[in-house]
Amino acid sequence: GGVRYNKNIVKLSLPTTMESAYGYDIIHTIRVWNLAPMPPRGFFATRFGAQVSTKYDTSPHYITTTGKYITRTPNETIYNPVATLVDAEGWGNQRQFKGEPRLNDYYLRLQMPASLYGAPWTGNGYLTRVDIWLPEGFICVLATRVEARGEGDDKIDLPVLPLESPTGKGGFPQSTDFEGGNLTTPGAGYRSGKWAFAGNQCTFHFERYMALHDKQRLYVRLFVYNPRDPLPRTDPKNFWLVSFTSSGHSGAPADHREVCRPYFPPFCNDTGETYYVNPLGLPMGTRTLEPLYPDERTVSRTFGPWRLGLPLNRTAEPDYTVSLPVLGIVEDLIVQPTFLLPGTRSRLQFWFSPDLGALERGGFLGIQAPEGFDFGDPCSVRDLPPMYYSVYSPPLGHTGFAPWTELDPRVFPVEDMGECTPAPSPRWSRGGSYVTVKVHGSFVPGRRYGFEIDVEYPPAYNFSKGFQMDADWTFKISITDGMGYGRDGTYTTAAFFPNTTISNVVAPPTPPMYLATVQTPIIVLIDEMQPYTFRPYLSRVEVEPILFDRDVVGPLQVTAPEGYEWVFTETDFAASLNGTVPMPGGIPTLHPDGRPNVIAWLDPDVVYLANTPYAFATYVKVPSVPPRASANAFFFQWGFGFNSTGPEHLAVARSPAPQVRALRGLRVEMTDTNRGSDSRIWVWVETVTDISHNGSLEIGLPMTYEAMQFSNTTLYDGPYCSVHAVQE
CATH class of the missing domain: 2.60.40 (Immunoglobulin-like)
Known part of the structure; x- marks a missing residue:
């Protein structure tokens, strides 16, 4: 109860001795100064209102001022954030990887810092807009309305404002049409606005009569392309910006135009009072020919840009954030x-x-x-x-x-x-x-x-x-x-073997699950494990036994460790060893998928009989070093890539490969590298296989060291070996 008064209204009781205002003969001036405090939320361009009435507050007459438009930039600190990102499961950011070829989406909640209006008089209202800047590298593509997920009892709503006028749906219209939005005059036939996209900037332009009101909350769903580079959540460059631009209530009547340059009778009898702020003011110093309805661009103001913020009550509103990651x-x-x-x-x-x-x-x-x-x-x-x-x-x-x-x-x-x-x-x-x-x-x-x-x-x-x-x-x-x-x-899945991944967006062959394996481990013997680059001879490989407790039908692929290369001709391949049954399918195909470490028997109808041992022998090039980025093992796969009719066709085996005889961790240091000077050399090296009692470790020196003389050569025991003798 009680009488309430608005603090933004000044009421004056005019004196009875005041002369009556009549036309332009008697004009009273009322000055108001030291307006404080100004609204901390600010406001866009507007004019003040004035009303006269009797002392009984009857016979009112209300007008707006005809002088300059008034505007004020808000204090940023007074806002419970103007924008925040939805961080709820299933609501946006479902495709988080860098360079994602498909569109990613974000749900953004806005809270209006002031009322925004599309210009109702002239132009198309495009000076009133909301700008959203995503972090650098994003590309804005599409904006849509925020709608519920699911149907029936599974329907899940993201909170939005009610549908009634004038607040509308609490969401922007989508960028592919002009439907939706918030209209102060529903049914009047005016569109609400449209979107424009440029790089990482998404802009919603207001049409005429479009209105969004102070403190109104609304949502928009943005579809974007992710940056080409990863952007962690805590990266200083991972921030969004939002700004609000408006020319306020500025605008001119539809037929507004200057008749002539006042006031110059008989050439121009128009006083200009409908076009200029104060063309006939007295004294002369108060006159101004500034436009009564200036160009919208001169009174347009931008609030922001502001970074996203978190709601003050995080307990009541936990599903919001200021940034989301772009994954590597x-x-x-x-x-x-x-x-x-x-x-x-x-x-x-x-x-x-x-x-x-x-x-x-x-x-x-x-x-x-x-x-x-x-x-x-x-x-x-x-x-x-x-x-x-x-x-x-x-x-x-x-x-x-x-x-x-x-x-x-x-x-x-x-x-x-x-x-x-x-x-x-x-x-x-x-x-x-x-x-x-x-x-x-x-x-x-x-x-x-x-x-x-x-x-x-x-x-x-x-x-x-x-x-x-x-x-x-x-x-x-x-x-x-x-x-x-x-x-x-991981964008797709891990690969089973190296060099089988086409791209980050195409899934490579991944490790399958097989039904059966061999009865006894398959042994892979290689007669010489020195790298092919040190001795230009092929090494002979013997594989045995291949023995199942059931019949196995299907193609066979043998994958050697990475770095090996199968090399043989028909005469080099032995389909059996020590009297075993010959391998079904004859001579295998070399490198069927382009990988040099793969051979395959491609016939899908070959049968490996139960309790029947198989074996084969052929040749390989031993790599310079054993594989480090994949297993040092041979894989045998029956039924690979073959759409067989039953699970009995699938079997697998893994066999360790012998160690490549490559010296590890060779390191050389010298106390003095000046020509002709005495120096001490330290050599560190790790062997792979044993060096017999009468064997040797040869150290080759660059050609420029051929005249070097050695003295007092000493070898020290390592953790796994003892030095027996040194021959200089």
Whole structure:
């Protein structure tokens, strides 16, 4: 109850002795100054209103001022943020990877800092607009209305304003039409506005009579292309901006025009009072020929740009954020199990290269396998065997450094792995079995890493997923920082073998699950493991026995470790050994998919009889160093890539390869490199195979050192060997 008064109204009681105002003969001037405080929220261009009435407040007459427009920029600190991003599951940012070829989407909530109106008089209102700038690298493409997800009882609404006039739907219209929006005069036939896109800027232009009111909340769904480079959530460049531009209530009547230049009778009898602010004012110094209705651009003001903010009440509104990440893509991802059979306990060996990485310590490594894989709780994760982290010198005759590192990258252990536990899968890769490993070290971008983790395969064989890649049969790696914010993820899935990935957006062949394996381990014998580059001779390979407890029908593919090359002719290939039954299918096809380390028997109808041993022998080139970025093992796959009619056609085996006889970690240091001076040389080297008592370690020197004289040569024992003698 009681009488309320608006603080923005000044009421004056005029004196009874005041002369009556009549036309332009008597004009009273009322001055009001020291208006304070000004509205902290600010306001766009407007004019003041004035009203005269009797002392009983009857017979009112209301007009607006005809002078200059008044505007004020708001105080930024008074806003419960003007914009914030929706960060709720299923509401936007479903495609988080860099360079995503498909459109990503974001839900943005706006809260109007002031009332915005499309110009009702002249023009088309386009000076009134809302500008949204995404972080650098994004490309705005489309804007749509925010609508509920699902149907019936599963329908989920994102909070929006009611549908009644004048607030409308609480959302912008979509950019493909003019429908929707908020109209102060519903049904009048005026469009609400339209969108314009330029790079990372999305702009909504108001049409005539379009209105959005102070403190009104509304939502917009933006479709964009992600940047080509990753953008972590905490990156200083990962920020959005929003601004609001309006010319307020400015505008002129439709027929408004200047008749002539006043006032110059008899050539111009128009006083100009409908066109200029004060053309006839007295005294003369008060006159001004400024336009009564100036060009909208002269009174237009922009509020902002402002960065996104968080709601003040985070408990009531938790699903909002100021930025969302653009993930890097894990490169060179390989996973090779030790066993691929249902219900078996296996080890998954992973190799990968971070894209963005995590230079700050204390992040997490996420490992994802298909549904049904059991990592255990806690799970068991460890480094690969030490040989995979060895350092090698370039092969004999190699010139240049970069190509060597590309062909045989060094592999690093994941630095200081800690607790491994099951966890919910990340938003960018829902489903499957997921565990996280606390990493107390860092991930260096571009560096190749390797580790292995124990897992139990699903107990039942699913033939539909036995060899066919689908959306659920994926192996992935994720890297998050210590806050759990994503940095790198896997776009498709890990590859089973190196050099089978076409691109980041095309899924490579992933490790399948097979039904059967051989009765006894297959032994691979190679007569000479010196690298082919050191001795230009092929090495003979013998593979035996291949023995099943059931008939196996289908093609066979044999994949040697990376770096090997099968080389043989028909006369070089032995289809049997030691009286075994000849291999079905005859001579295999060399490099059927272009990879030199692959041979295959492609006939889908060949039969490997139960309890019948098979064997074969042929030739390979031994690589300069053993593989480090994939397993040093031979894989035998029956039924690969073949749409057979039953699961009995599938079998698999894995056999370790002998060690390549390549010296590891050769390092040379000298105390003095000046010509003619005495110097001490230290040579560090790690051998692969034993050197017999009468064997030798030969050290070749550059040609410029051929006149070097050695004295007092001493060798020191290493951790795995003892030095017997030195011959100078």
